[in-house]
Amino acid sequence: MSVLGMTAVLGGCGLGGDSGDVTLRLVAADYGDSASNSSRKYWDALVKAYEAKHPGVKVDVSVYSWNEVDAKVRAMVDAGKAPDMAQIGAYADYADEGRLYSTADLLSIPVEADFLEPLADAGVVDHIQYGIPFAASTRVLFYNKTLFTEAGLTPPKNWSELAADAQALKSRGVKYPFALPLGSEEAQAETMQWLLGGGGGYTDDLGSSYTLDSAENISTFTWLRDNLVAKGLTGPVAPAELNRADAFAAFANGDVGMLNGHPTLIQQAAKKGVKFGTVAMPGRTGKAKTTMGVADWMTAFKQNGHRDQIGDFLDYVYGEKNVLAFSREYDLLPVTNSASKVMEASKQDQGLRPFLEELPLSTLYPVGNTSWATVSADIKKRIGRAVAANGSPGAVLGQLQAAATLAESGK
Missing domain, CATH: 3.40.190.10 (Periplasmic binding protein-like II)
Known part of the structure; x- marks a missing residue:
């Protein structure tokens, strides 16, 4: 992972004509190993497409290397300036502090039901799912x-x-x-x-x-x-x-x-x-x-109160097209059943099949433990x-x- 510390501020404008202009702030980890394949490019394209269809919502994305992203988010939260969403390595401590929306608060039923079962289970704290799987791999x-x-x-x-x-x-x-x-x-x-x-x-x-x-x-x-x-x-x-x-x-x-x-x-x-x-x-x-499975997580913070807008944006993020694009760009496994089925049947993803086969039966780190x-x-x-x-x-x-x-x- 490269140390980029890049910030992409992308324009746009709402979730509905009467909702008023809303700016969502997302902090994301960088999966690239150079400027040419930084995760910033992925988020640039996704946000541009989303904002074109939602003229009352603006999404500001900050991308940091894995060496610093978790610490950056913790500093923001401790300073009382939590982002609306953070795509990071852990979630349980924020859930334990009562800072996160649950998946049931945010996602549509089809999206929530599409996550692979072991990944969804690993996102649970006290019988409620707060961690939203974002990327996965096996060994x-x-x-x-x-x-x-x-x-x-x-x-x-x-x-x-x-x-x-x-x-x-x-x-x-x-x-x-x-x-x-x-x-x-x-x-x-x-x-x-x-x-x-x-x-x-x-x-x-x-x-x-x-x-x-x-x-x-x-x-x-x-x-x-x-x-x-x-x-x-x-x-x-x-x-x-x-x-x-x-x-x-x-x-x-x-x-x-x-x-x-x-x-x-x-x-x-x-x-x-x-x-x-x-x-x-x-x-x-x-x-x-x-075998061992590993997942990275999307989290959604309550502080700014943008539940409806966050939920709508994340429904878009987890659409099959976007999940496939991200997984293929970084040789990672999709976290949804729909995208997994596409990759299993696709010749271009043949190299990932051994990993895809292991993922549904994998055991993840005990990330639900604070x-x-x-x-x-x-x-x-x-x-x-x-x-x-x-x-x-x-x-x-x-x-x-x-x-x-x-x-x-x-x-």
Whole structure:
């Protein structure tokens, strides 16, 4: 994501002749990696088309990089100047503070009913949906086809096969037989993917209580430490020091045999000419029962009282045409059933099919917990130690559990 901090102020004018002129302020995250594909261009085109049909509504859009957008919105809210809408990474803290409209307050019934079920469920706090899914992705196992063919390997279906394949790749001099990024950038994602494959996860089945130090989770990280890291199958950089972006770059350079990846790796690898395949992430004894899903969120703040205008604008934002345009521009998965069905049937979206297939059955971060941001940051900071040479998965996960319980209690 590039640091653009751009603001687009786009003219227009109402939701109805008698509603008076209304200006809606939207803060959005930038999904582009350069000025040429900044999210500002997407919002420019969308808002221009919307305003042409609604001559009493003006929409001012500010676009910020992912490095700063959440902090920008928090500063606005704390200063008593909340935007009407914010497209950001989390929503539960604002919902808990009573600042947000619910989806039922805003959206038409057809639009509200069109969201994919696991994404809609992840937007719920205290049985009410406040988080509106905006973009999604899942993870699958990427493997280097050239390296696999040269070693006479087939993609792994379980952890034992994964370790055996990694050992074979190592014996042929592959730099990263399996890249395991548990560095501070996105360790919470890699961790969750492995926990799910081991039959565990971050929370209980209801998503209400953290279970970081469960027997399943400790067993998973013990396996990683003993069967991948200790045997030198994760490459020259310790997992605690390896970030996701660096692992992706190494894969695109042909230095990685396997890793867990999301859709953006497709273009990154293809640009470098790396021949790759994808399969469902292996679990302990077979295909993992569920994979990790990730969603970003649209939120609507009550402060300025523009409920009707916000709802009408968001109904437009979530129209099939607009959802498809955004998803295709940034290699992300659509959050609606209607757009997903179009992409599943379309030849141009063939590369995304493995991810689309995983999304309806995916498990998302416990974003409905107001403590999740704190817990996630703690996981990024500590989890890499669990697989170090002298690391204790039980001790590290126990520390994370204690801190999570404290965060959840609000103390």
